[in-house]
Each structure stands twice: as structure tokens, then as C-alpha cells.
Amino acid sequence: MSANKSITPPISILVCESVINKFNLYKQYNNQNEACGILIGMHSIDESKISITFATEPDSNDKRSRCSFKIKSNKHNKTLQKRFSKSGNREVYLGTWHTHPEDYPNPSKCDTDDWLKQYSINRNLFENMVFVIVGRKTNKWFLVSENGISALDTNVIFNEIEEKV
Numbered sequence: 241m242s243a244n245k246s247i248t249p250p251i252s253i254l255v256c257e258s259v260i261n262k263f264n265l266y267k268q269y270n271n272q273n274e275a276c277g278i279l280i281g282m283h284s285i286d287e288s289k290i291s292i293t294f295a296t297e298p299d300s301n302d303k304r305s306r307c308s309f310k311i312k313s314n315k316h317n318k319t320l321q322k323r324f325s326k327s328g329n330r331e332v333y334l335g336t337w338h339t340h341p342e343d344y345p346n347p348s349k350c351d352t353d354d355w356l357k358q359y360s361i362n363r364n365l366f367e368n369m370v371f372v373i374v375g376r377k378t379n380k381w382f383l384v385s386e387n388g389i390s391a392l393d394t395n396v397i398f399n400e401i402e403e404k405v
């Protein structure tokens with residue numbers, strides 16, 4: 241299974257400006273550690289559209305180094321629960337994001353193993369999950385579905401002005 245095969249599935253991803261801004265805060269220009277968090281948002285009913293409305297930020301209880309991370313803090317899950325109930329159960333866990341100290345990031349074996357594991361845990365709920373690697377010059381987006389991992393073409397990613405609730 242290759243993560244580098246680029247496809248254009250019948251899906252579009254809408255990303256709130258605030259999510260992109262958050263990624264930008266953690267880009268690994270210097271000697272920063274890898275940053276990570278979870279992606280929260282909504283699936284359209286036909287699952288052709290995924291809206292990413294919120295990204296959690298690293299917490300002191302997460303394990304971070306220059307080239308690895310592990311989401312350990314329960315703050316991510318607490319934020320998810322809060323947004324889930326506040327949104328009338330519409331906002332759900334979509335996947336994760338993390339940074340790489342590379343201009344054009346590529347997933348490591350650890351990354352792809354983790355994504356497939358996340359998908360196997362959550363696949364009963366939704367057809368697709370989304371994972372992002374934030375590089376220094378580009379962000380790389382991946383969709384995980386029953387077809388495995390696919391790199392997403394950037395033409396299916398749209399920025400969305402934040403909905404004021």
C-alpha cells in the first residue's frame with residue numbers, strides 16, 4: 241500500500257482559516273519539537289464533504305521530540321467531547337495533524353501505521369478519516385478509507401471562513 245499515490249476521490253475538504261493559522265504557529269523552522277493535535281469537524285450526510293472546524297494544540301502532557309510525537313494528554317479528548325455536545329453531536333473526531341521538520345513532508349512508517357490503526361478503531365462510524373502533516377513549505381493531506389491511505393490533491397482542499405456559531 242503506497243501513501244504516495246495521489247488520487248482525487250469524490251470528496252472535498254473544507255478547512256477553517258483558524259485551523260490553518262494554528263498549523264502555521266507550529267511549523268518546524270528552527271529546533272522546535274514536533275507538534276500534534278486532533279482534527280475536529282463534520283462529515284456531510286453523504287460523506288462527500290468533510291469540514292474541519294477545529295484543531296487541538298499540543299499540551300505539556302503530550303510526548304514530543306524533534307522527530308516524533310505521541311498524543312498523551314486527555315485535553316484533546318476533553319475538547320472533542322465539549323465540541324461534540326455543543327454542536328448537537330455533529331462535530332466529531334476526524335483524524336490528527338502533526339508537524340515534520342521537512343519542507344515537503346512525507347509520512348514515516350510510524351505515521352502510516354498509526355493512521356491505519358486509528359481508522360480500524362473508528363471505521364464503523366465514518367467512511368473516511370483525514371490526516372495532515374504540516375511541513376515547512378507545504379502541508380500534505382491524506383485520506384484513509386477502506387481503500388487504504390491516499391494522498392489528497394490540493395485541489396480538493398478549500399479554505400473556509402470560520403462559521404460564527
Ligand SMILES: [Zn+2]
Pocket residue numbers: 338339340347348351373
Ligand atoms: Zn510524522
